Amino acid sequence: MTDLSGWGGFPSHPATLANPVTQADLARAIADGAVIARGNGRAYGDSAIGLRKTVQMHGLNHMISFDRQSGFLVAEAGVLLRDVITAFLPHGWFPPVTPGTKFVTLGGMIAADVHGKNHHKDGSFRNFVDWLDVMDASGVVHHCNRTQNAQLFEWTIGGMGLTGVILRAGIRLRPVPSAWIRQTSQALPNLDAVITAFEGADAATYSVAWIDCVSRGASLGRSILMLGEHATPDELSDDAARYPFEIPDKTKRTVPFSMPFSLLNSLSVRAFNGLYYWNGRRNAGISFVDYDTYFYPLDAILGWNKIYGRRGFMQFQCVLPLETARDGLRALLKTTSLAGAGSFLAVLKRFGPQDSAFSFPMLGYTLALDFPATPGMIALMRKLDQITLDHQGRFYLAKDSRMAPDTLHASDPRAAQFKQMRQEFGATDAFQSKQSERLFL
Amino acid sequence: MSKGTMLLLGAKSDIGRAVAHRFAAAGYDIQLAARDSDTLEATKTDLALRHNIAVTTHDFDVLQTDTHAGFVDALPALPDIVVCAIGLMGDQIANEQDFEAATRVMRSTYEGPAHILGLLANRFDARGAGQIVGISSVAGNRGRAKNYVYGSAKAGFTAYLSGLRNRMAKRGIHVLTVLPGFVNTQMTAGMDLPEKLTAEPEEVANAIFNGLRKGRNIIYVRSIWFVIMTIIGSIPERIFKKMNI
Ligand SMILES: Cc1cc2nc3c(=O)[nH]c(=O)nc-3n(C[C@H](O)[C@H](O)[C@H](O)COP(=O)(O)OP(=O)(O)OC[C@H]3O[C@@H](n4cnc5c(N)ncnc54)[C@H](O)[C@@H]3O)c2cc1C
Ligand SMILES: NC(=O)c1ccc[n+]([C@@H]2O[C@H](COP(=O)([O-])OP(=O)(O)OC[C@H]3O[C@@H](n4cnc5c(N)ncnc54)[C@H](OP(=O)(O)O)[C@@H]3O)[C@@H](O)[C@H]2O)c1
Numbered sequence: 001m002t003d004l005s006g007w008g009g010f011p012s013h014p015a016t017l018a019n020p021v022t023q024a025d026l027a028r029a030i031a032d033g034a035v036i037a038r039g040n041g042r043a044y045g046d047s048a049i050g051l052r053k054t055v056q057m058h059g060l061n062h063m064i065s066f067d068r069q070s071g072f073l074v075a076e077a078g079v080l081l082r083d084v085i086t087a088f089l090p091h092g093w094f095p096p097v098t099p100g101t102k103f104v105t106l107g108g109m110i111a112a113d114v115h116g117k118n119h120h121k122d123g124s125f126r127n128f129v130d131w132l133d134v135m136d137a138s139g140v141v142h143h144c145n146r147t148q149n150a151q152l153f154e155w156t157i158g159g160m161g162l163t164g165v166i167l168r169a170g171i172r173l174r175p176v177p178s179a180w181i182r183q184t185s186q187a188l189p190n191l192d193a194v195i196t197a198f199e200g201a202d203a204a205t206y207s208v209a210w211i212d213c214v215s216r217g218a219s220l221g222r223s224i225l226m227l228g229e230h231a232t233p234d235e236l237s238d239d240a241a242r243y244p245f246e247i248p249d250k251t252k253r254t255v256p257f258s259m260p261f262s263l264l265n266s267l268s269v270r271a272f273n274g275l276y277y278w279n280g281r282r283n284a285g286i287s288f289v290d291y292d293t294y295f296y297p298l299d300a301i302l303g304w305n306k307i308y309g310r311r312g313f314m315q316f317q318c319v320l321p322l323e324t325a326r327d328g329l330r331a332l333l334k335t336t337s338l339a340g341a342g343s344f345l346a347v348l349k350r351f352g353p354q355d356s357a358f359s360f361p362m363l364g365y366t367l368a369l370d371f372p373a374t375p376g377m378i379a380l381m382r383k384l385d386q387i388t389l390d391h392q393g394r395f396y397l398a399k400d401s402r403m404a405p406d407t408l409h410a411s412d413p414r415a416a417q418f419k420q421m422r423q424e425f426g427a428t429d430a431f432q433s434k435q436s437e438r439l440f441l
Numbered sequence: 442m443s444k445g446t447m448l449l450l451g452a453k454s455d456i457g458r459a460v461a462h463r464f465a466a467a468g469y470d471i472q473l474a475a476r477d478s479d480t481l482e483a484t485k486t487d488l489a490l491r492h493n494i495a496v497t498t499h500d501f502d503v504l505q506t507d508t509h510a511g512f513v514d515a516l517p518a519l520p521d522i523v524v525c526a527i528g529l530m531g532d533q534i535a536n537e538q539d540f541e542a543a544t545r546v547m548r549s550t551y552e553g554p555a556h557i558l559g560l561l562a563n564r565f566d567a568r569g570a571g572q573i574v575g576i577s578s579v580a581g582n583r584g585r586a587k588n589y590v591y592g593s594a595k596a597g598f599t600a601y602l603s604g605l606r607n608r609m610a611k612r613g614i615h616v617l618t619v620l621p622g623f624v625n626t627q628m629t630a631g632m633d634l635p636e637k638l639t640a641e642p643e644e645v646a647n648a649i650f651n652g653l654r655k656g657r658n659i660i661y662v663r664s665i666w667f668v669i670m671t672i673i674g675s676i677p678e679r680i681f682k683k684m685n686i
Contacts, residue, residue, distance in 0.1 A: 021627075062487040087491045 004054060007305050008044040009312030010373035010401055013434055015049055021059035023167065027139030029055050030165060036433040037161045039108030040080060042101055044315045045401025046434035047160050048108075055165065057107050063087065064168065071173040072130070077107030077166040084173070085291075090245045093173040094230075094291070096128040100347075102296050107166045112398040113158035113359035115366075117206035117228065117295075120352040124361050126157040128172045134164040137430030141167060155421045158359030160397050162422055162431050162441060178244035180231040181206070181294040187281035191221025191330055195365070198225070198350045205229050210280070212273040213346040213369065216337050220330065223348065224280030231288055240288075247290035273346075309372075315399035316381050317368040318388040319351060325365040328391030332367060332384055339380045343369040358418045360396045368399065378402055397435065405440040415441065443494065444468040448520035450501060450527050450557060452481055455626035456576060457526035459642035463650045464522070465492035472520055474501035474512070503527045503553030504545075509560050523561050524574040524649065525554045528595070530628055536590040543590045550594035555601045562605055565614045573609075574617045574649055575602040579661070582620070582670045585686060606658060617652055618659045621645050622666035638665065 004015035018029035029035065034052035041048055048054065061078035071093045073084065081095060082102040088094075097116040099109070108114075110132065115124045131145040134156050142164075144153035156163045184204075188194045194209050201207050206228035215222050233241040240246075298304055305313070320328040329348070336343070347368045354361040369384075371377035385407045388395065394411040395403060409415050419441060422428045435441075447464045451457045452473035461471050465488050473481045473488075473496060481498040489496045501512055513519070529549035536543040558573055565571025580588055581595030599618060606616035623629060623639040645662045652660045661667040676684070 062483045063490040064483070064486060066490050083491060087493070090493070 004041075004049050005312065006041060006043045006045045006048060006401065008314055008370075008373065008401055009305065009310070010314060011046055011434070012312075013046065013049050016053045018053055018055045019059050020055065020057075023060075023135075023141070026055065026060065026135060026165065026167070029053065030135070030137065030430065031139065033137065033430045034432045036431060036436075037077075037107060037111070037165045039078070039105030039111070040103050042099075042104045042108060043112065043398045045399070046438065047112075047398060047400075049434040051432040051434065051437055057105060057165075060167065061105075068093075071175060072170065073173055074168060074170045075106055076168050077105060077110070079106050080104070081106070081109065088173060089176075089179055089291070092175055092177070092245065094176040096172060096174040097122060097125040098295055100296065101299055102292075103299060106169055106171070110157055110166055110169060111159060111161045112396075113356065113361075114398070115349075115351065115361050117208045117349065119354075119361055120202055120207065120350045121205060123352060123354060124158075124356070124359055126356055126359060128174075129157060130170040130172065132156060132166055132170075133168040135167055136164050137426050151421065152425060154357040155418065155425075158356055159418070160435070160441075161433065162418075162436050163425050163427050164431065176230045177232045178230065178236060178240070179247050179291050180236055180240060180244070181228045181289050181291060182231040182235060182286060183289050183294060184227045184286050185280060185284050186225045186227075187277065187284050188223050188225055190219050191223075191333065192326070194221060194223045194225060194348065195326055195329075198348075198365075201225070201227055202350075207350060209348040210276060211333070211346040211348050211367075212277040213333055213336055213343055214273040215277075216334075220337065221333050222277060224277060224284075228294060236288060247292060312373040313370050314373050314377065314381065314401050315368055315370050316384050317366060317396040317399040318384070318393045319360065319362055319364050319366040319396070320388065320391050320393040321362065321364040324391035324393070328387060328393060329365060329367060331387045331391070332369075335383055335387060336369060336380070341371060341377060341380055343371055345370055357421075358414050360394065360398070362394070364393075366396075368396075373401075397439075400435065400439075403439065405438065408439050415439075443470045445521035446470045446472060446518055447522040447524060448472040448474065448516065448561075450474050450503070450523065450525040450554070452484065452498070452526075454526040454528075455628075455642045456621070456624060456645050457524070458484060459646035460524050460526065460649055461488055462491070463643075463646040465494050465496075467650065468492075468494065469522070470495040472497050472499060472516060474499040476500065476502050501557075503557060504548055506553060506556045509557050512557075513560060513564060519564055519568060519571075520561075521570070522572045522574065522653070523558065524576070525558055526576050527554055528576070528578070528591075528628075530588065530591045533588050533590060546590050547594040547597075550591060551597040551601070554598055558602075558605065562609055562614060562616075566609065566612050570613060572615045572617070572653055573602075573605070574619060574653065575599075576619045576621065576645075576649075577602065579620050579622050579666050579670050583673055583681075587686075615653070615656060617649070617657060619645070619649055619652070619662065620659065620666065620670075621662040622669070624662070638663065638669075 001014045003012045005012035020026040020029050036050040038048040038054050038056050057078035060076045062076045064074040066073050081104050099114045113124045113126050135141050204227040209223040209225045211223045233244040349366045351361045353363045447469045452475040478498040478500045485496045529546050531546040577599040578595040580592040581599045584592050602618045623634045640662045648662045
């Protein structure tokens with residue numbers, strides 16, 4: 001037994017681990033039930049902590065085939081996204097959808113049906129998953145896709161490991177002209193301006209805004225909006241153009257925010273947010289950034305999840321439908337800033353349409369905030385829950401560590417259907433996480 | 442562009458596979474050798490896809506010493522580096538009663554590895570270049586009641602590597618002895634190992650890669666093991682024999 005937690009370090013539970021390296025090991029590991037698969041533990045809360053046993057997938061991490069013409073990859077679920085990039089970016093292929101860290105497994109990306117900065121254009125990861133092999137409670141492996149075992153396929157994507165264990169997947173990567181992104185950033189003085197800017201930027205491949213969530217009054221929601229496009233070699237400097245898929249060594253790269261982060265202990269959240277905004281304003285305009293800096297700024301800061309100390313931290317991430325987004329976001333930001341509880345990283349993102357069984361995204365705006373894991377902040381997050389419910393929003397399970405079951409079920413009628421499907425798959429007792437127990441899934 | 446070729450003996454071992462990934466990541470082509478080489482296909486494909494290098498697989502049984510010369514002849518190229526990860530721990534209690542089993546441990550851990558590395562050393566010598574890595578164990582530093590059958594074979598292997606290094610140093614061929622302490626692998630699965638003293642296979646692989654680059658002769662993986670073994674080695678026999686470690 002070891003203590004196990006998610007990326008936020010909260011909550012932490014004693015856990016028994018299994019480390020299968022073959023399919024037969026895996027079948028044995030899940031035979032006694034009440035298990036959950038664990039990828040790389042990047043979900044913030046208790047999604048990847050098993051009720052009885054936690055099955056770590058890093059031993060099942062073979063790449064099985066790759067077609068350099070079409071970009072079609074077949075790989076085991078334990079393969080890290082970082083390794084996919086390392087192997088195939090040199091040949092001009094990149095993940096079609098990526099979360100803000102490359103230290104996730106393909107299994108974790110599918111189970112959470114992750115979204116990236118291109119959701120408004122390309123949708124979530126599921127759109128690039130052609131098929132899955134899923135192991136059920138009795139160790140039988142089901143090949144599933146949009147026509148064969150379609151129910152299992154649909155509910156497993158976004159199913160948080162609760163329908164079975166994803167063993168392998170066939171996914172489509174996207175062709176890119178280089179390892180660089182042409183970034184256009186813009187400082188926007190308040191929430192209305194940001195939303196208007198997002199609405200005008202639907203042609204951009206990538207878009208995301210970092211909100212200064214300490215600002216109040218007329219400047220509530222002031223942000224830096226960052227748009228991105230894959231850069232073509234002719235846009236790059238001579239050096240970069242000669243080797244368009246190579247990027248400078250990590251040590252030579254300047255880490256964004258490294259300055260404020262290294263000073264976190266002495267800087268308040270307020271100062272950080274202000275600094276971030278003014279820095280972004282000063283650097284507004286076009287710049288060329290390598291993919292690692294653009295997509296994964298936090299990966300360069302080792303152990304940044306420890307900044308809140310041992311008590312850990314929590315994320316709040318919801319999505320609000322387009323119609324209520326302006327009002328809802330204003331209420332969320334106002335409540336946060338009034339509580340004097342600005343978060344270090346507040347991210348706003350526009351979602352496009354989404355059609356899926358139990359995935360988080362939907363047409364609208366998603367806001368992510370982080371807070372130290374204290375009773376006061378849990379109380380604040382409960383208020384944010386209520387505002388979200390009042391505005392017909394819903395919550396991202398991969399970020400959740402403390403929500404009440406009523407909140408989830410009130411926000412998302414699909415939860416009841418999900419429970420029903422789990423029953424039909426024979427997964428209800430077999431696959432259980434601390435989160436599924438807490439949320440009555 | 443290939444940096445050279447590394448032959449891995451014992452390609453199914455966890456440490457061995459980590460070594461293969463480390464060298465492949467640095468641009469080496471890899472020759473994987475193990476019994477029942479069909480089972481190496483998944484590893485082969487994975488290595489080739491991840492690192493864009495050439496990988497071949499080869500049947501090899503360290504106990505069948507009469508096949509060793511043919512095995513080396515059949516390799517697509519004489520490798521630049523050979524790493525031997527083969528070893529058999531067996532069950533000490535069983536080994537005390539069943540001498541067949543004990544002999545198998547000794548032959549798999551000492552005689553077989555020494556035979557193939559000696560043969561490759563001669564081929565490297567004829568070519569005038571090559572690097573040899575033998576994974577032995579701290580278990581060979583002093584015989585203990587708990588695993589002296591395996592330990593004695595590792596002791597023999599360590600001494601063999603030392604002698605081979607001494608002979609080959611004058612010929613431009615380098616021999617690296619690797620003495621891991623506990624490593625988290627199939628060999629130790631289910632044992633309750635102290636976390637601070639237990640290395641991951643990737644750590645051993647890195648130590649081997651860097652050790653070769655720096656021309657090191659003997660490396661302990663996790664240097665604390667050097668200290669531990671120095672202390673264990675210095676205990677007088679009259680006391681040691683009564684101890685239970
Ligand atoms: C810095 C940071 C930034 C992030 N940014 C984003 C973002 O932009 N967009 C986004 O969508 N998410 C984001 N996330 C969340 C992250 O992408 C998800 O939590 C993802 O699921 C983590 O993958 P993992 O391999 O670490 O899985 P884990 O955290 O180990 O597990 C997550 C869930 O997946 C299930 N699971 C894992 N492997 C399998 C398998 N083989 N079979 C079945 N179920 C499995 C687990 O049971 C669990 O329910 C971010 C996280 C961090 C830490
Ligand atoms: N794990 C530790 O704590 C530890 C500590 C110190 C030293 N070591 C040494 O590190 C090396 C690698 O061990 P490991 O931990 O990775 O354990 P492992 O997975 O058990 O590896 C041992 C390998 O030796 C192979 N082997 C045994 N007999 C063979 C034979 N007759 N012919 C060909 N191959 C044979 C096995 O192949 P099969 O798969 O075909 O059986 C297996 O792949 C070994 O030399 C071991 O003694 C390990």
